[in-house]
Amino acid sequence: MSRAMFLVSVACLTLGIPAWAAGAVPAETVAPITPAVVAQQYDRIVPAICVITYSYEMTNPGSGEKSKNTNTALGLIVSSNGLVMARGHMNIENVEPFNIRVKVGRGGGEKEYSAKLLTKPDDVNVCFVQIEAKDNKQQTFPAVRFTRGKALKVGEPLLLVGMLGETLDYTPLAREARIGAILTEPRTTYVLDEPMLPMGFIGCPAIDGQGQLVGVMGYDLTPNEGGDLYVHSGYPLLFQSDLFAKYIDAPPTEKTENQPKEDSWLGIFTQPLTDDLAEYWNLDKTGGVVVATLVPGGPGEQGGLQRGDIIKAFNNVPIKTKQNRDVVGFTKLVRETPIGKPVPLKVLRNGQPTDVNVTLAGRPKSSKDAEEFEDQTFGLTVREITTDVRIRMNMPEDVKGVIVWRVKSGSWAALANIRPGVVILRFGDIPVANLAEFKVAIAKAAESQPSEVAVFARVGARTGFFRMMPRWESNVAK
Amino acid sequence: MQVQKEVRLKHPILILGLSAIVMTGCATAGLSGQGAVIRAKERVAPALVYIRPVKEVFTEGKREEVVVVGSGFIISADGYVVTNEHVAGESKLVRCVLYDKNELEADVVGVDPFTDIAVVKLKTDRKDLPHVKLGSSKTLEAGQVVLALGSPHGLARSVSQGIVSVTDRYLDDNDEMVSPFNNWIQTDAAINPGNSGGPLVNINGEVIGINTRKLGGADNVGFAIPIDIAKEVISQIIDHGRVIRSWLGISLQETTSKTNDPKQMGVIIGDVDPLGPAAEAKILPGDIMLSIDGKSTNARFVEDLPKVRKLMADLPVGKAVSIAVSRGGAPMDITLTTVEKSAYKGEEVEFKEWGFTASALTPVVVRTAQLSSNRGVLVSGAQATGIAAEARLQPGDIILKVDGKEIQDLADFRKTYQELVAAKKRLTLVDVKRGALNMYLIVKQGAEEKAKPDTATAGTPGDGHHE
Numbered sequence: 042m043s044r045a046m047f048l049v050s051v052a053c054l055t056l057g058i059p060a061w062a063a064g065a066v067p068a069e070t071v072a073p074i075t076p077a078v079v080a081q082q083y084d085r086i087v088p089a090i091c092v093i094t095y096s097y098e099m100t101n102p103g104s105g106e107k108s109k110n111t112n113t114a115l116g117l118i119v120s121s122n123g124l125v126m127a128r129g130h131m132n133i134e135n136v137e138p139f140n141i142r143v144k145v146g147r148g149g150g151e152k153e154y155s156a157k158l159l160t161k162p163d164d165v166n167v168c169f170v171q172i173e174a175k176d177n178k179q180q181t182f183p184a185v186r187f188t189r190g191k192a193l194k195v196g197e198p199l200l201l202v203g204m205l206g207e208t209l210d211y212t213p214l215a216r217e218a219r220i221g222a223i224l225t226e227p228r229t230t231y232v233l234d235e236p237m238l239p240m241g242f243i244g245c246p247a248i249d250g251q252g253q254l255v256g257v258m259g260y261d262l263t264p265n266e267g268g269d270l271y272v273h274s275g276y277p278l279l280f281q282s283d284l285f286a287k288y289i290d291a292p293p294t295e296k297t298e299n300q301p302k303e304d305s306w307l308g309i310f311t312q313p314l315t316d317d318l319a320e321y322w323n324l325d326k327t328g329g330v331v332v333a334t335l336v337p338g339g340p341g342e343q344g345g346l347q348r349g350d351i352i353k354a355f356n357n358v359p360i361k362t363k364q365n366r367d368v369v370g371f372t373k374l375v376r377e378t379p380i381g382k383p384v385p386l387k388v389l390r391n392g393q394p395t396d397v398n399v400t401l402a403g404r405p406k407s408s409k410d411a412e413e414f415e416d417q418t419f420g421l422t423v424r425e426i427t428t429d430v431r432i433r434m435n436m437p438e439d440v441k442g443v444i445v446w447r448v449k450s451g452s453w454a455a456l457a458n459i460r461p462g463v464v465i466l467r468f469g470d471i472p473v474a475n476l477a478e479f480k481v482a483i484a485k486a487a488e489s490q491p492s493e494v495a496v497f498a499r500v501g502a503r504t505g506f507f508r509m510m511p512r513w514e515s516n517v518a519k
Numbered sequence: 520m521q522v523q524k525e526v527r528l529k530h531p532i533l534i535l536g537l538s539a540i541v542m543t544g545c546a547t548a549g550l551s552g553q554g555a556v557i558r559a560k561e562r563v564a565p566a567l568v569y570i571r572p573v574k575e576v577f578t579e580g581k582r583e584e585v586v587v588v589g590s591g592f593i594i595s596a597d598g599y600v601v602t603n604e605h606v607a608g609e610s611k612l613v614r615c616v617l618y619d620k621n622e623l624e625a626d627v628v629g630v631d632p633f634t635d636i637a638v639v640k641l642k643t644d645r646k647d648l649p650h651v652k653l654g655s656s657k658t659l660e661a662g663q664v665v666l667a668l669g670s671p672h673g674l675a676r677s678v679s680q681g682i683v684s685v686t687d688r689y690l691d692d693n694d695e696m697v698s699p700f701n702n703w704i705q706t707d708a709a710i711n712p713g714n715s716g717g718p719l720v721n722i723n724g725e726v727i728g729i730n731t732r733k734l735g736g737a738d739n740v741g742f743a744i745p746i747d748i749a750k751e752v753i754s755q756i757i758d759h760g761r762v763i764r765s766w767l768g769i770s771l772q773e774t775t776s777k778t779n780d781p782k783q784m785g786v787i788i789g790d791v792d793p794l795g796p797a798a799e800a801k802i803l804p805g806d807i808m809l810s811i812d813g814k815s816t817n818a819r820f821v822e823d824l825p826k827v828r829k830l831m832a833d834l835p836v837g838k839a840v841s842i843a844v845s846r847g848g849a850p851m852d853i854t855l856t857t858v859e860k861s862a863y864k865g866e867e868v869e870f871k872e873w874g875f876t877a878s879a880l881t882p883v884v885v886r887t888a889q890l891s892s893n894r895g896v897l898v899s900g901a902q903a904t905g906i907a908a909e910a911r912l913q914p915g916d917i918i919l920k921v922d923g924k925e926i927q928d929l930a931d932f933r934k935t936y937q938e939l940v941a942a943k944k945r946l947t948l949v950d951v952k953r954g955a956l957n958m959y960l961i962v963k964q965g966a967e968e969k970a971k972p973d974t975a976t977a978g979t980p981g982d983g984h985h986e
Binding site for chain 1: 770772775776777778779787789790791804805886887888889946948954955956957958959961963
């Protein structure tokens with residue numbers, strides 16, 4: 042059967058033309074994915090599907106060791122100037138892609154371009170890469186257009202156009218899936234009715250029965266991947282176009298090395314004011330966030346927040362959090378408020394309305410951004426102790442030192458049984474309160490070449506000594 | 520601070536293996552090999568006991584009773600039996616099968632987790648029970664022939680043979696197993712689960728050790744408590760029902776952990792417990808302890824540590840002692856008053872209505888959880904469903920307050936809990952410390968079983984949110 046037979050009713054849906062111009066089926070009905078839709082949309086979408094190959098450096102969060110590898114991803118050209126969208130997992134907390142190539146076209150007409158990674162959006166797990174023009178010549182690429190503002194229904198079928206693997210030449214593959222659930226918090230999120238998507242479908246376009254391109258498929262990040270802002274569903278999600286349209290309209294800037302993200306920080310750990318807690322404290326069941334833990338010295342504590350305070354308004358925005366998952370909204374609000382800005386808080390303290398003013402500080406560095414020092418002599422790589430490490434290890438504020446991040450196999454440190462996680466407090470006779478002091482201590486040891494160095498350290502909650510016995514004369518060979 | 524490969528002797532089980540090739544040419548007793556082995560066995564075997572206690576265990580928020588199997592040996596004509604603490608501890612009912620296959624019950628006289636020794640008393644009026652002769656572990660030599668007797672895998676009356684591999688093996692403490700006050704006899708006599716508490720015997724038929732542990736994943740690497748250590752513990756248990764020790768609140772390290780210099784005397788104080796007498800007396804980590812009340816405390820190697828720790832533990836409780844330390848090379852005398860060493864394990868209780876178990880805090884728990892005081896209780900387990908689970912109480916949580924009232928200890932919590940259960944109080948606020956974070960939990964009693972608590976949809980239940 043010829044595909045052309047099905048083209049009649051949707052003939053105007055060509056690339057580059059807004060989908061809503063097609064004036065297809067009325068929005069109230071759930072349109073089935075007919076063979077005609079499949080055939081027509083396949084042809085429409087496929088030219089915009091490209092193959093991204095890239096190298097990446099991955100950091101093992103446990104050992105801190107870096108390894109390099111290559112991978113491929115489905116790319117979707119979303120702008121005729123060569124802006125390509127891909128799955129967000131290309132660039133997560135411990136994975137940094139480089140040497141990115143994009144192959145456009147197929148069947149002998151492929152062209153390969155180099156591309157640069159753009160700064161990853163922080164509110165939706167997708168990546169953008171920009172194809173770099175060859176010989177400074179501006180090119181036009183076959184791009185898709187998304188339909189925006191489309192509400193979908195449970196049970197609504199979707200046409201997904203992904204791609205097969207390398208051995209099958211990355212041939213585009215159409216399949217049907219269905220919306221199985223709709224999450225409403227913290228934002229509308231559509232969940233597919235199947236637990237797994239094949240690799241080639243992550244980041245792939247999703248088209249509804251009216252032939253409208255409504256979004257791309259993807260997974261949210263797990264907390265391990267740095268995904269505290271997202272819904273950690275583990276199920277494939279439809280990222281509807283509204284979530285990323287702004288990035289297509291105004292593409293993010295090129296990613297620069299370790300671009301610091303200046304988030305604001307209040308220095309508190311919170312819980313939602315559940316109806317149960319509200320009832321217990323005899324408060325209105327209108328939500329809020331409960332200050333459960335104050336980080337010592339943080340902006341919250343300095344501003345006079347107390348444990349047990351219930352924040353009802355932040356910067357005049359009412360806080361109505363009742364469930365754990367809603368707390369992300371409050372988190373986001375804090376993060377996006379400018380650093381250094383005095384912020385009025387309305388809190389309930391022992392049931393009484395109280396005004397508290399806090400001045401937001403910059404979020405302290407997390408361990409992934411922590412400064413590190415690699416010492417070749419003893420085989421130790423240490424880092425400054427960041428607030429998140431301090432909290433994770435339940436380490437009091439008065440513990441000052443550096444944390445061992447890696448130990449080189451076969452090194453003097455390894456021989457002394459020093460292992461990652463050990464917090465060095467003293468190196469020989471020299472107290473080590475921070476990275477700078479550690480560097481000084483190492484330099485002094487290298488100069489005086491002692492036959493043994495006792496390291497005073499903290500392991501878990503206890504302290505003790507490790508003795509290293511350097512063999513300086515062999516150091517040249519090391 | 521070494522990483523110790525863990526040596527485990529599972530529950531009620533220890534050790535005896537058959538060395539299939541029995542090389543008994545050793546002339547220790549001047550007899551032909553086989554004859555000597557048989558005579559040694561005959562001297563001990565009649566006193567051998569196959570022990571099956573019913574132990575109380577707490578798992579996943581519930582109290583249960585399980586039957587375990589182990590070994591033991593009669594040490595007196597009136598029926599005192601020695602075994603391991605990990606065999607007879609936490610049991611109210613102890614069944615003993617004697618070598619003549621008769622079965623008797625026994626009462627637990629006392630236990631000592633720090634040396635893993637327990638004493639039980641057979642319920643009998645007999646005054647003529649066969650009993651072993653306790654030898655001495657002081658004169659042991661590596662290479663000498665030993666026999667292990669016991670019930671490997673519940674196979675009573677089993678004998679295996681080997682030699683002493685090492686006389687003073689040091690085993691580091693870990694979470695589950697500690698042996699601060701003794702080195703170990705290492706033997707290649709096969710020891711298996713079920714040998715726990717059985718005697719290790721020399722060729723003269725004298726008990727020189729108590730088989731207790733083995734190295735997992737290894738062949739014939741078994742460990743026995745030296746009988747000289749055991750003798751003191753056994754007599755304290757028989758006299759007092761327990762072993763009374765002093766606590767100073769310091770952890771020791773051998774001097775080679777800091778310097779290889781053989782002239783370095785004393786022992787390194789590696790850690791000072793912030794809530795202990797040593798901290799109160801301003802002893803600092805890094806101080807070198809040279810003597811206690813004039814008795815030197817030298818420990819150059821790890822094998823020297825148990826005897827120094829024992830010296831401290833043997834100090835009378837509540838006594839002011841004089842400690843000579845060297846701080847940065849300068850000698851100092853520091854006086855501190857010992858306190859009684861607390862039990863190794865905190866008492867554990869099941870709270871059935873809420874579906875969880877909790878235990879009393881020990882100094883180790885207080886230290887690990889970085890608590891500022893000894894007040895509170897430790898949640899040791901929570902059932903998967905139930906009131907505690909719905910409140911998201913988790914193992915490891917420290918309950919600090921209930922309805923705003925500070926919890927002093929396990930007894931205090933139990934009383935508070937019983938009042939709450941009796942009153943069927945609908946909502947209770949529980950303040951817990953979880954790692955570095957404090958949290959408020961709401962315990963709901965009498966709520967109709969909800970089909971799906973909304974908590975099931977939350978991303979990371981109970982986690983704090985970091986702003």
